[in-house]
Amino acid sequence: MFLNLRTIHNLLSMVNRSALWHIIILCTTVSIKAAAQQPAAIDSLKTALAEAKTPDEKGYWYDNLSRTMMNVDPKAADSLGEQFILFAEESRNRKLMFDAYMSNGLRCSYFRGQKAYIERSIGYYEKALLIAEQNNMEKRSGAALLQLADIHLAIPDKDKALKYVAEGSSRIAVTKDDSLKVEANNIYGKVYLARNDKKMALRQHLIALEISEEFKADNAEKKRLKNELKRNCYLYLANFYTSIESYDKAIDNYTSAYKMLDNMTDRRVPYQRCIDINAIGNLFAQKKSYDIAVSYFERSIRMADSLQFATLKLPGYISLLNQYLRMDQPEKALAYLNSSKGQELKDYLTTFRMSPVFDQAYAYVYTETGRYDSAKKYFDKALPYFESAMSDINRVGIYLQMGKLFTKTGETNKAIEKYLKAKEIGEKNGSLEIIMNAAQYLDSLYAGKGDFRTASMYNGMYYLYKDSIDKLKKEKELTQVEATAEEQRNERIRKEQEEIKRRKNNIQYMAITFGIVILFLALVVLGMFKVSAGLIRATGFFVFLMLFEFIFLVFKKNIYSITNGEPWKDLAFMIGLAALLVPLHHWLEHKVLHYLTSHNRLTSAGLHIKNKLLRRTKNGEL
Numbered sequence: 001m002f003l004n005l006r007t008i009h010n011l012l013s014m015v016n017r018s019a020l021w022h023i024i025i026l027c028t029t030v031s032i033k034a035a036a037q038q039p040a041a042i043d044s045l046k047t048a049l050a051e052a053k054t055p056d057e058k059g060y061w062y063d064n065l066s067r068t069m070m071n072v073d074p075k076a077a078d079s080l081g082e083q084f085i086l087f088a089e090e091s092r093n094r095k096l097m098f099d100a101y102m103s104n105g106l107r108c109s110y111f112r113g114q115k116a117y118i119e120r121s122i123g124y125y126e127k128a129l130l131i132a133e134q135n136n137m138e139k140r141s142g143a144a145l146l147q148l149a150d151i152h153l154a155i156p157d158k159d160k161a162l163k164y165v166a167e168g169s170s171r172i173a174v175t176k177d178d179s180l181k182v183e184a185n186n187i188y189g190k191v192y193l194a195r196n197d198k199k200m201a202l203r204q205h206l207i208a209l210e211i212s213e214e215f216k217a218d219n220a221e222k223k224r225l226k227n228e229l230k231r232n233c234y235l236y237l238a239n240f241y242t243s244i245e246s247y248d249k250a251i252d253n254y255t256s257a258y259k260m261l262d263n264m265t266d267r268r269v270p271y272q273r274c275i276d277i278n279a280i281g282n283l284f285a286q287k288k289s290y291d292i293a294v295s296y297f298e299r300s301i302r303m304a305d306s307l308q309f310a311t312l313k314l315p316g317y318i319s320l321l322n323q324y325l326r327m328d329q330p331e332k333a334l335a336y337l338n339s340s341k342g343q344e345l346k347d348y349l350t351t352f353r354m355s356p357v358f359d360q361a362y363a364y365v366y367t368e369t370g371r372y373d374s375a376k377k378y379f380d381k382a383l384p385y386f387e388s389a390m391s392d393i394n395r396v397g398i399y400l401q402m403g404k405l406f407t408k409t410g411e412t413n414k415a416i417e418k419y420l421k422a423k424e425i426g427e428k429n430g431s432l433e434i435i436m437n438a439a440q441y442l443d444s445l446y447a448g449k450g451d452f453r454t455a456s457m458y459n460g461m462y463y464l465y466k467d468s469i470d471k472l473k474k475e476k477e478l479t480q481v482e483a484t485a486e487e488q489r490n491e492r493i494r495k496e497q498e499e500i501k502r503r504k505n506n507i508q509y510m511a512i513t514f515g516i517v518i519l520f521l522a523l524v525v526l527g528m529f530k531v532s533a534g535l536i537r538a539t540g541f542f543v544f545l546m547l548f549e550f551i552f553l554v555f556k557k558n559i560y561s562i563t564n565g566e567p568w569k570d571l572a573f574m575i576g577l578a579a580l581l582v583p584l585h586h587w588l589e590h591k592v593l594h595y596l597t598s599h600n601r602l603t604s605a606g607l608h609i610k611n612k613l614l615r616r617t618k619n620g621e622l
Contacts, residue, residue: 042068058087059096063103070110071311074352081107094135098144101128105147112154113394121151142171143180146187153194154391156429161191178215182208182229186236193243205240209233224264231260238283247287254280271312274303278315285323294323314348317341321361330368337362356385360398367405375405396425396434403441416445436465512550519543523596533597540596544589548581 045068049061062084069077081104088100105124111117125148132141145168152161169184189204212229216222234257241250258276261269281296297319304312317336324333336342346358363378379402386398399422406415419438426434439462446455523543526536552574559573 042072055087055091055093055096059084059099062087063099066103067107067110070107074111077107094131094137095140098128098131098137098140101125101131102144102147105151109147109151109154112151113391114389115391116389118151118154118391122148125151138171139175139177139180142168142175142184144168145171146180146183149187149191153190156194156393158191158194158430161194165191178211179225179229182212182215182233184208185211186233189236189240193240198240198244201240205233205236208236224266227260227263231257234260242283242286245286247283251280251283251287254283270303270307271309274300274307274309274312275315277303278319281316282319285319285326290323290327294320297323310344311348313341314345317345325365325368330365334365334369337365354385356382360386360401363405364401367401367408372405372409376409379405392425392429396422396431399425400434400437403438407441407445412445412449416442419445432465432469436462436469439465509554516543516547516550519546523592526596536596537593540589540593544585544592548585551581552577 042065045061045065049058049065052058052061062080066077066080066084069080084103085097085100088096091097101124105121105128108117108121108124112121125144129141129144129148131137132144145164149161149164149168152158152164165184165187169188172180172184185204185208189201189208192198192201192204209230212226212233215226215229217226234253238250238254238257241247241253254276258273258280261273261276277296278300281293281300284290284296285293297316300319301313301316304310304316321333321336321342324330324336346355349355349358359378359382363375363382366372366375366378379398383398383402386395399418403415403418403422406412406418419441423435423438423442426432426438439458443455443458443462446452446458519539520543523536523539526539555577556574559570
């Protein structure tokens with residue numbers, strides 16, 4: 001699977017969570033990562049697994065098949081994941097055992113919105129880390145630590161995430177694996193962003209991008225890896241700029257990541273394009289360019305249709321549903337839920353035993369349309385699942401929604417209960433916005449009850465956190481300026497490095513030109529004396545070869561602006577150049593050497609030089 005699929009999922013999750021606590025469904029709970037494979041391809045994956053000859057080949061196909069099945073049949077995926085572990089354990093191959101546990105950890109991390117899957121993911125990663133440490137596999141232990149850092153952000157446990165990424169980075173630093181160094185810097189950036197240190201987060205992501213750009217790709221596999229690393233970096237940068245509400249830069253970076261797919265030949269690229277278009281649409285939605293956002297969502301759905309991949313349409317359906325709520329059009333949202341598209345979404349969630357998420361969607365929409373009895377019925381169906389299975393960040397949304405419902409129905413005590421639960425989660429996870437919103441509602445609710453003392457306490461809390469958030473917004477604006485300055489600084493450094501390289505190259509070109517001139521002069525001088533014709537021919541062959549190869553080199557360095565690096569254009573240009581220069585090379589070399597060898601005698605100029613040298617010799621003897 002693409003290295004960047006985890007990032008895509010995180011971006012989509014974050015984008016949907018920001019929609020004013022609207023219907024936060026699917027993208028915060030269900031992975032879109034495995035959606036880069038067509039269901040029809042599952043049989044071919046199974047065939048490849050059955051026909052695999054070596055343990056490494058079997059491990060590769062177990063990994064691909066089990067992670068692909070996570071978006072089709074999680075129970076079957078679990079079975080395949082356990083089969084992979086059993087196969088690896090029986091092989092006693094430590095590398096394969098490590099890969100099996102890492103594969104299962106990554107597979108479970110796709111459902112990071114659910115507590116059970118977070119715990120399973122951590123368990124698998126810890127076993128992989130233990131294997132790596134017991135067998136002195138430094139690079140692999142670093143990789144496992146990075147994944148542990150990433151999954152702990154889903155709890156969220158920011159302190160542990162920082163501890164793991166610091167340890168993982170220190171182990172990776174001593175290796176020569178640039179791909180892991182890129183990932184380490186990006187995970188570092190993600191952790192710093194979670195800890196609200198945006199300047200350090202940006203710096204880490206830019207370092208990662210720089211390493212990926214300097215990654216030496218001297219074969220096809222390394223070129224593929226370089227493209228994936230750069231694409232991953234652009235996705236992380238898009239995430240960063242979204243966090244500081246610099247949406248144009250976020251769109252720029254995600255668009256750059258999308259264009260990187262042009263350099264990839266993997267059969268999964270068309271499916272990845274569909275995911276990217278939906279994600280870019282969500283960024284336009286956050287920018288409040290709603291018409292553009294809707295066009296992207298609809299385009300994503302059409303792309304999924306053309307691929308005959310129904311599952312891949314679901315992100316687009318969800319985005320459109322959330323879009324109606326962003327635009328305060330709950331009746332359209334309800335009609336959408338009742339449509340065939342809504343039924344597809346419900347069927348999908350039911351397959352994953354997550355139908356309560358769909359009930360939550362109905363409950364919220366019914367609240368917004370004033371159908372409170374229906375809203376209560378659906379919230380009652382959804383709540384037990386959210387409280388038992390979902391992570392804190394996904395539970396807080398339903399508490400805020402239920403608080404809103406009970407406020408509208410005049411059930412003050414129930415509303416207070418839900419807002420208090422939301423506030424508790426906000427305090428636990430350091431979310432100032434959640435605390436502020438809950439405090440504002442609690443102020444009004446307690447005042448309505450006549451409990452002005454408690455209302456005053458929450459009023460003070462509201463303004464305290466509002467001031468903190470306003471301060472953070474100012475810091476966010478400052479961060480946007482700093483981010484621009486940091487980018488300009490990096491661009492300036494890059495240009496300075498390019499200028500140094502250009503000067504160095506120019507010096508080398510001048511040295512080569514000077515060397516060719518000296519050699520031609522030496523060839524002419526040889527023709528002025530009685531020397532072996534063979535010596536002249538040998539010297540002439542080397543001189544003319546050097547001259548024309550230098551001409552080829554100069555042309556090759558300067559044709560990129562014409563060919564843009566397209567192989568067929570490069571080839572056509574070089575063939576045309578060779579057709580012109582090769583005959584000229586042979587003709588000129590033949591004429592010059594023929595003249596020098598056929599007139600290989602002591603010329604008057606040569607005689608003058610000889611007499612002058614002899615005269616000096618005699619004077620020296622005297």
